[in-house]
Amino acid sequence: MTVLKGLLGGLILALAGWAGNACALSPEQASRVADGSSDERIEALHLVLGTGDVTLIPFVTALLADEVKVSAGRAYIVRGEEVVEAGSGKASKLPEDAEDVVNNNRMRQALEGALAAFKLTSADRTERANAIETLKNTADEGLLGFLERAASTETDGDLKARLELLRASALISSGDKSRRLAAAELLASSNDPSTGSLLAEKLALESDPEVKAAMARSLDAVQTRLAWGERLGVLFTGASLGSILLLAALGLAITYGLMGVINMAHGELLMIGAYATWLVQSVFKTYLPQAFDWYIAAAIPASFLAAALVGAAMERSVIRWLYGRPLETLLATWGISLILMQTVRSLFGAQNVGVENPSWLSGGVQVLPNLTLPYNRIAILVFAALVLLGVVLLISKTRLGLFVRGVTQNRRMAACMGVNTARVDTYAFSLGSGIAGLGGCALSQVGNVGPDLGQGYIVDSFMVVVLGGVGQLAGTVYAALGLGVLNKLLEGWQGAVLAKIMVLILIVIFIQKRPQGIFAMKGRSAET
């Protein structure tokens, strides 16, 4: 039944279209566009679109806004109480049996494409550019007339080239062999990742060997050009993960590496930093909304201080009594982590809290057609580098750093030389904790903030420290970046979970070969 109706409608439409551009959208056409299977509706839409009839615009807009109902071969635009018959524009009464028009995703895309097609000849350049972007995924032969007309009037060179590509991607599904051939060759110059998938898809369907060869050549050309973007993308996400790992592990490198304290609550210090950021953000939102973009400037010291204070309290109350008993420290700090998690859960709820990025951290910079670097990730990379620089300067240039190194090398001798080792311990532990807090502040910009935040990082950050070598900041840096990139490389190959497992196994194997990590401290002690 519907098929018959569709055929009949198509015939009417074809006749109407043939009759010339002058005639406006007829009620029958409107009903064809609104009722039937998606294929029939899209075909009808493109037939009307071919006439370039501007009366189509309000109708398509109404369809997209779900304001159209159909009944007995007529479409009605319903806005509140007001009912208009589509096509004729007459006010009318809605029949009892009128049904809503449901648009699936494909139909929506086609409708949006139709609207965009009208904008291709708009006077505004950005509007035209947006229209081209929208049509990228829906271009087909039905829009060819529009595309050609737009290309002939387009004056902007860049847009003209993009229109040509668009025309080519519309033509690639043409029934005519020579057109497909030309389109395949044209598409070779495209920089767009979607062109690659389009070509691959059409290549699978193509039967003509000549066209097939041309398509394969173009696909090859496009993919070679895109491959660089992908490689750089993996490198960037790897470095980004590495910088987060570095921030998480740097504090641990100080407390574990330099002081020999296993801090299982390190992840919770990250979490405290993230919650401090969230608190600062909430305060700014309520009291200083005009300065909201700069809340980060206050959140960084706040997260450092919050975590450092908690760290100092931990060191003074528990860890101090357990120096030289690493296994006990491990269990006690695990207990602390349980308490910290539960405290945060009681205070702020078990749900994740939302930390908003400042506006200057959202968005990203497009480096290659298929490579966009988000600003927040870039900011974290820079931030991690700055924190690292700060820590290195602190450890190597300041008096406190000298004391920390002295106590690390020989606690008793340092004490004999007049260093207050107990105080140095507290400072160093607070410093490590504070750096974890900074890591939490950075994490809050890219991920969820919840009571369990720290748990996800504790194994990873220990792996970084173990791999890098105990007592070595340089090792930590290499290990963090290396693990980050390796993780992302394997992820692209085998998926996230298997990548993680492979990384863990690789670390275990690596430690077989070099039990002291990448950079071993030289020594002759039999006990390590």
Place this chain on the structure above:
Amino acid sequence: MTPPRSAFGIPPQPGAAGGPAEPPPRRLLAGRGWTGVLVAVLFLSVVVPVLNLFVPEGSALHLSGFYVSLLGKILCYAICALAIGLIWGYTGILSLGHGLFFALGGYGMGMYLMRQIGSDGQYKSNLPDFMVFLNWKEFPWHWAWSDSFIGQMLLVILVPGLLAFVFGYFAFRSRIKGVYFSIITQALTFAAMLLFFRNETGFGGNNGFTDFKRILDIPIATPGMRVVLCVITGLVLVGFYLMSRAIVQSKYGRVLQAIRDAETRVMFTGYNPVAYKLSIWTLSAVMCAVAGALYVPQVGIINPGEMSPAAGIEMAIWAAVGGRATLIGPIVGAFFVNGAKSWFTVAFPEYWLFFLGALFIAVTLFLPRGIIGLLKRKGDSE
């Protein structure tokens, strides 16, 4: 920096460190010890079944089914704690990965129990429900033995044992010890958990195994079966305790304790610590796996949550709370912590983690020898 001798946190035992070691006692247990074992066996195999099955429900002496399952569960935990006590208390190896072996044993038993469901599942298929759900047509290769009880019980012992052996061999050979070893065992457990969470591995993914119906063709969810499983678990625990006791009193056990106190010296004296550590480590893993296999039919579910790093670290605290320098200590600790847990999570659910956290801290700071140490000190001063 050379860590002090007490790096493993074991305060020197009177007479064991410092002065010459006392000669090993010849008897497995003192007279009082045998009495204790006898009382435990009698309590488990006579008192519990009688109070649960034969004393009528209204009576004050009746032991409800809930407490029988709780007892069975805690007995399984006690086996794990004992296993940890052997390697941590007596050999100085702290494993945070025993949750993995426990869960592997549990999964081994779970596979058998899944096969016992037969075609009584939701989908009336010979395959377990989750496989039907994933649209699998036949059992994956590692389920080959799962229809035979004997075969599967062999796997319960062999798989965790082999894993522990291979992992331990590489770890001990390259002299990974102390916290390094602890952290790597934790990483191993974490990796395994991620693996078991996946559907493709054929272990039911997130949901694991549940809805068991029968064991050895006998219905599993009956009061009688509950008591039988609980009694078996208790007897296994007693057996393991006697075995551990024999181990720590043998010459082999003395070497283990020497490794704990000064591994390098043991090495320089001509022993190869790798063989000692590897054997006790593997044995401990197998004990844990047996506990897991006994645990699953009693609680009726196994899922990857049992492998989480938190579960492994909790096992260590059982041993620490009770006092890991003895064998009875870990068992006492498992009962104390899990008893407290089942009471807290009912009475004040939100405070359980505070209590557990405080327990971790208090025990390490104030009770390095655990509850048993506390009792002994009192006994000494009297």
